[in-house]
Amino acid sequence: MASTFDLRLQDLHSKLNGKEVSVAELVEASYKRIADTDFEIKAFLTLNEEQARKDAAELDNQLASGAECGLLFGLPAGIKDNIVTENLLTTCASQFLSNYNPIYNATVSRKLKAAQSVTIGKLNMDEFAMGGSNENSSFYPTRNPWHTDYVPGGSSGGSAAAVAAGQVYFSLGSDTGGSIRQPASYCGVVGLKPTYGLVSRFGLVAFASSLDQIGPITKNVEDSAYVLQAIAGYDELDSTSAKVEIPDYSSSLTGDVKGLRIGVPKEYLGQGIDPKVKESVLAALKVYESLGATWEEVSLPHTEYAIATYYLLASSEASSNLARFDGVRYGVRADNPDSLIDLYRKSRSQGFGPEVKRRIMLGTYALSSGYYDAYYLKAQKVRTLIKQDFDEVFKQFDVIIGPTAPTTAFKIGEQVGDPLTMYLNDICTIPVNLAGVPAISIPCGLADNMPVGLQIIGKAFDEATVLRVAHAFEQNTEHHKLRPQL
C-alpha cells in the first residue's frame, strides 16, 4: 500500500508547502494507521493524541503565516520510551516506571520540538533497553510487521516496527549493544547509531552510560541524515558530549564511492552466520565494486571476546545506574514495607522483570569486593584491545562493512530462557559500541521473506562517510523500497 510516509522528507515538505497536505492530515494518517495495525504490532506503549493534534494545528497556522519551518517540520515521530518527554509517560517498558510522568524533556526531545516534528507517542522496547527481541517489555511484546510470529528485534523493537509498519514517519531509538541497528535490520528499515558523544544522552534513562547512544530510525538514508542533523551537537547537560563541529550531513550524500576502501571483517562472516545473510552481504559488496569501490577481507581479532566484555561492562554500569530506582522519589512503591531498606527491596523486586534483575545481579557480582579486578577491570582492558582492532583497520580502510546480525528475525518465544544464545545475536553490533564508533544498518535484501541488514561502520565522528556510503547503495538498489504486507 502506498503511503504518504513513503515519500522522502524533501518531497513531503514540498507537498506541505504546496498545501497538498496539511500537518493535521499527516498526524491523522499516523493515528489511523496505528488504529488499523497496532492491535497486532504493538509498537506503541503511550499515544500523545491530544497534544499531537494541538501541535499539528499550530504548525499548520505557522505554515499559513509563511514563517520559517523547522528541519523536521510536521513529521509524525515516535520516541522510544526510555527517552524522557515532559508531561508524557516515560515507562522504559517497566512496571517500576508505569506511572512516571516526567517533569522535563530529554535534550533530543527538546531538539525534535525545535525542529518541529510532532510526537505521536512512546514506543515499546525491552525493559530498560535490556534485550534484543522486545520480549522483555513488561507490558507486551512488539511483533515484526513482516511476519507477526517473529520478533522485531530489540531493544528498540517498537521504534523499528512503527517505521516499518508506516505508523510514523521516523522514530528515535537508543543503542547500547546494537539496539537500534539490530531491530532496523530485522524490520527492513534504516537505523543509525552515532559516534559515542555526538548526540546528547541527557534525559535518556541510563542503561550503560559508556555505551548508550540515541539515533534515528527511518525508511531511507537521506531521512536519517536529516534527523541526525536535528539531534546531533554538544550539550553542556551531558558531561560526555563531544565538542565537535557538526557537518551538513545531507550535503555529504553525493552518491560517489569511487576509490572507497572497504574492510570486511572475516569474524563477522564466520561461524554462526546464516548462509543467506552472507549471500546478501556479498551481493552488496558487488554493488560497491560496480560503483568503483574496492574491498578486502580484514581481521578484528578480538571480536570473539566482545560479548563477554560487553555483558560484564554493561551489566556493571546498569547495576550502578539502576540503583536510583528505590521507590522513594518516583516510580511504583511496594505496599506495606517494614522499613526503609525493605521499601527499597520490595519496590525493586516487584518493579523489575527477570532480565533486568539478571543483569543487576551479574553487574553487582562483577563489581563486588574480590571480583572487581577479575571481571570489571579485566573487561575494561579487553575493551581497549577491541577498540585498537578498529583503529588498526581504519588506518587502511574508510569503512568496515558486514552484516548487522548473523541471522534474520527469529520466532517469538524461540530464544526465551536461554539468555546466552540471545546475547550471541549481537556479535556484529556490540564491538562497535565498545569502540564508540558510528554504524548504520540498511536493508540489503530478503532471506526467506524476512529482511537482511547491511552494517556500515565508520571512523569516530565520520557519520558523513557512513551516510554517503549507505546512500550510494540505496541509490543503486531497490531493497529499501520493499514494504511488509500488513
Added chain:
Amino acid sequence: MSITIKDVEHVAALARLELSEEEKEQFTDQLNAILKYAEKLGELDTNNVEPTSHVQPITNVMREDVPRPSVGVEKAMRNAPDEEDGQFRVPAVLE
C-alpha cells in the same frame, strides 16, 4: 570458580533485591553459565593494557558555579509515591 545459592543471596542483598527460591536457583544456573563464558577473557594477557572506561578523551568537565533556577518543590514532588509538606515520606529510619 562457580557461584552458589549463598553467593546469589549475598549479591541480591547488595543489590537490594528480594528473590524467590525459584529465582535464586534460576539465577545461580544462569549466572554460572554467563560467568563461565566470561572466563574466556582470561585467555588474553592484559598486563600492559590500559583500561578503557569510555571512549571520549574527556576526564573532568567543569563549569562555573553559578546559581540557576531549579525546578521547584511542586514539580519535584509530582511523581512522589508518598509525600508530606513537600517532602518525600518513607518509613521511619530511626527506631
